[in-house]
Amino acid sequence: MHDYGPPMGYKCTHELAALYSSLIICKDTQLTMLVVTTLILILAILWYKFKLSNSSNGAPPLPPGPRSLPIVGYLPFISPNHLHTQLTDMARTYGPIFKFKLGSKLHIVISTPELAKEVVRDQDETFSNREQTIAGLVVSNGGQDIAFSNNPPTWRKLRKIFAYEMLSNKNLEASRFYRMEEVRKTVTNVFEKIGTNVNIREIVFATETRVLTRTIWESKGVKDENLADEIDMVSSNIFNLLGKGNMSDFFPILAPFDLQGIARDMEKQRDKLDQLFTRIIEDRIQSNLKKSQEDEVSQEGKKDFLQVILDYKDEKEATPLSMTQIKALLLDILLGGTETTASTTEWIMSNIMQNPNIMKRVQKELVEIVGTNNIVEESHLSKLQYLDATIKETLRLYPVSPLLLPRSPKKTSVVGGYTIPKGCTIFVNVWAIQRDPRNWDDPLEFNPERFLTNKCDYKGNNLLFFPFGSGRRLCPGIPLAEKMLTFIMASLLHSFDWSLPKGEKHDFTEEFHITMKKRNPLIAIPSQRLPDVSLYM
Numbered sequence: 001m002h003d004y005g006p007p008m009g010y011k012c013t014h015e016l017a018a019l020y021s022s023l024i025i026c027k028d029t030q031l032t033m034l035v036v037t038t039l040i041l042i043l044a045i046l047w048y049k050f051k052l053s054n055s056s057n058g059a060p061p062l063p064p065g066p067r068s069l070p071i072v073g074y075l076p077f078i079s080p081n082h083l084h085t086q087l088t089d090m091a092r093t094y095g096p097i098f099k100f101k102l103g104s105k106l107h108i109v110i111s112t113p114e115l116a117k118e119v120v121r122d123q124d125e126t127f128s129n130r131e132q133t134i135a136g137l138v139v140s141n142g143g144q145d146i147a148f149s150n151n152p153p154t155w156r157k158l159r160k161i162f163a164y165e166m167l168s169n170k171n172l173e174a175s176r177f178y179r180m181e182e183v184r185k186t187v188t189n190v191f192e193k194i195g196t197n198v199n200i201r202e203i204v205f206a207t208e209t210r211v212l213t214r215t216i217w218e219s220k221g222v223k224d225e226n227l228a229d230e231i232d233m234v235s236s237n238i239f240n241l242l243g244k245g246n247m248s249d250f251f252p253i254l255a256p257f258d259l260q261g262i263a264r265d266m267e268k269q270r271d272k273l274d275q276l277f278t279r280i281i282e283d284r285i286q287s288n289l290k291k292s293q294e295d296e297v298s299q300e301g302k303k304d305f306l307q308v309i310l311d312y313k314d315e316k317e318a319t320p321l322s323m324t325q326i327k328a329l330l331l332d333i334l335l336g337g338t339e340t341t342a343s344t345t346e347w348i349m350s351n352i353m354q355n356p357n358i359m360k361r362v363q364k365e366l367v368e369i370v371g372t373n374n375i376v377e378e379s380h381l382s383k384l385q386y387l388d389a390t391i392k393e394t395l396r397l398y399p400v401s402p403l404l405l406p407r408s409p410k411k412t413s414v415v416g417g418y419t420i421p422k423g424c425t426i427f428v429n430v431w432a433i434q435r436d437p438r439n440w441d442d443p444l445e446f447n448p449e450r451f452l453t454n455k456c457d458y459k460g461n462n463l464l465f466f467p468f469g470s471g472r473r474l475c476p477g478i479p480l481a482e483k484m485l486t487f488i489m490a491s492l493l494h495s496f497d498w499s500l501p502k503g504e505k506h507d508f509t510e511e512f513h514i515t516m517k518k519r520n521p522l523i524a525i526p527s528q529r530l531p532d533v534s535l536y537m
């Protein structure tokens, strides 16, 4: 029996007594409640202080010296499909820099141009490592390519060859014919489908794969459509696997079990691609041996990419590239170029179709620059300023890599006054920055006009608009991407009018895998626009 009387000043009524006895049963319970209440109070105070220290609104000034960034959440293993929007919402609560754990891995999210500058420009060297995923490491043979590499000497060498040799103006000019022929083939294919459903993403993916495969190895002779189709299929499979959330990445302790079979499936795809590449490279080495030195393949200015890579010799040591390095370059150009261009084209077309006035204006420009008794050629592209602005506006609202390719600091460093531990994962939320009302007027309005007045480019110098990244890891494929995006869009809009299937509505739902694409593919119906049918042949 415990004797707890009513508090002083209370009349002992039956109700009060009943309430009292239901709340306070014994002394031990009272003590427990006291401890629990105190704990809750302490946690509430800590949470409040923590929120304040992360809040962008009314945040107290940071004390001098780096502070530890508190963890704002432990996201359990999640499907990454909406990661960029989730992280944008979290930034509204926790401010422009916050950290959270995905599984056992620490992630830091940056959501303002000022902080992005600290990472990708001011401390570019420190933050130049990539966050390496298991699928990425498998497909790149342990990061031996450019995109997944964390080995500065190899990365530098391969990137130099990629940007200055393969994608040099001279080589891009030499491969102009393949782009022209393949884009024309696509126009003919679409013409045959007039009045029926066309999947925009699929036709662009196939066009881009054919352009790239021919640019890589078909300077003359190798015309293997099946090979291009096989590569098309393997690349799509690789992309699917790269975009899957892998438990082993978030809980490395589980990696040996490969519970989702992602590493195993990726090994299969890598081996298939490896066999295809081996076939192509060995064929070329054999045919080079047979051919005379005056052969077209080896003539200045007429080399395809494969020949450029095979002829490359290290400046100092005069050593050629290893077979693994050659394959790694082929892998990067195929993976880097197909999915990104196809997804971006689909977003551009969706936005243009949803805005009939913009469609009219793009087509009016095409009539002025190209004419209606002519076909689009690369010489027209630089004059298509309104189309260029429309592409930029799409890349602003729908950057296909909304969090860039994640980076990781080589050493512990400081960003925004906070300590950033070595080896964590950094997400630069370009999607949030490019939609932030502090950076853009009416940010959610699709308005290409803004890029006619504001002549900014996407070469990584302007951290309000950097869909291709910035700093030393900036996308090296920009010259090719820009040509292909403009050429395909100009050709599809010059040759056809486009409408949605009856009863369909525009759907802009995003889904983020390794790139951000439309959840439901854009299906559109083409109709003939040019008077002369021979312009479609």
Ligand code: HEM
Residues within 6 Å of the ligand: 146, 147, 148, 159, 332, 333, 334, 336, 337, 338, 340, 341, 344, 399, 400, 401, 404, 405, 406, 467, 468, 469, 470, 471, 472, 473, 474, 475, 476, 477, 478, 480, 481, 485
């Ligand atoms: C619409 C087209 C494209 C977009 C939006 C795009 C975007 C990007 C982004 C955001 C990055 C990461 C940059 C960073 O971390 O700062 C990147 C890297 C890369 N891109 Fe692209 N890209 C496109 C087309 C291409 C093309 C056509 C190629 C090749 C022909 C390519 C090859 C690469 C490679 C190899 C990397 C890795 C660079 C490195 O890690 O050093 N990309 N791209």
